[in-house]
Amino acid sequence: MLNSALRSRAEYADLGVDGLAARTTPERDASIVKAVEELLEGRESVLDLCCGYGRIALPLRRAGKTVRALDISPNLIEAGKAKADEEELAIDWAIGSMTDLPYKWDAFDAVVCLWTAFHELFGEDEQISTICEISRVLKPGGIAIIEGPAWGPATAGEIAIGMRQGPEHRIVTTEHADGQSTVHYIHDEISYGRLCAAAGIDDYKVYKREWGGRRRLILEIHAGK
Template sequence: MSGSGPSTVAHFYDELATDYHLVYADWDEAMSRQGTALDALIRAELGTGPVPVLDCSCGIGTQAIPLALRGHRVVGTDISPSAVDRAAREASARGVRLPTATADMRRLPFADSRFDAVVCADNSLPHLLTEEDVCAALAEMRRVLSPDGLLLISTRPYDEILRSRPASTMPRTGSSPAGRAVTFQLWDWHDDGEHYDLEHFRLLPEGDGWSVRVRRSTYWALAQRQLADFADRAGFVAPTWHTPASSGFFQPVLTARRP
């Protein structure tokens, strides 16, 4: 994660772990919707039965928990210790088992061919800022997949974003114990036109005003053809992009198979 090293990314998500759910108006509803969409993609590719799944960027469990609730044998890893701790607690509170571990997706602590599906969702891969690091992560995902296993990666719709290079995102509201929480982002694009520094703003009610929390990280706006090419170079076959309209997932999803 050159330029945005592992410790920096881990710190970004450690700070977000306690209130990440406030990105959503209703986190449980969002989990259910995302789990339904990913489950449908997995079953369409691998058959109707539940399968062993690795979520290698599980965060607080937004995708891992609903997949486990749908019967899949899910293991969650993330570079943030605070995030995986919360994911395990949230899973337990919902009556589902979710083994977790802190791990860098470029060095996954699992034996070869352990999982039938690997999920890397919610724009996690673009935290890797170089071709070398992206390919290293994809090679690790391929290694832990069983033959004919399924890779699922979701990113922001970067083909659209790269046409306009926006400076900010629209505000989103969620519900906190103190009242409405507001989240938005400011983006500063690098000279190469592909990388950008992100400031994540969270406004929470406090007394007669607001408290403001700002977290910072850097991303690589990977175009769809670019990421599909990286997957091909890592040894995957049949890379296919699924639009939100076709998959029901809130971001474009790339699927590919380990031959």
């Protein structure tokens, strides 16, 4: 297991389901689910990659999608599975890393990786491995949606206080209202283009849009037909 995966698993074991859920609202989640459903219109089989406790997987299954859900955190998977069992929703849950997916080639019509999950990968080798894996499991004509924070270039002040660090100052520390902080890798059109080129992907687009009441960055990958 790679370092970023170990770090994320430890963080979410400490934060727990309640702590993670407190960082969103039912209204925001409903808005995001609606956006995802619009982007995935006409596609049936979906992989919710880094699914957490199922805030997207569960509604997609209720809407009739065939859903598989994978996360690095056993406690989050356990919570999602318990809710699915309670509602008698058939979802295939798995514990694993996004850098090495336990699925066959051409397995899904769509892959979604939301809520900054991809941005928890700090090494470019990990990022490229994940993009390759997402591309591998997409069926011809499939689509992948990766969502994360829309940050601009680092300012001198952010660098001075240590808020932005690492290569190209792409690693940012964010303080939350609960007193905890998270660290993410910041992507843009340049970095996503670099990853897609390394993964042999030429059909993609990067754009910003309103997403659950916030301005977010989207990487959209299209598998060839």
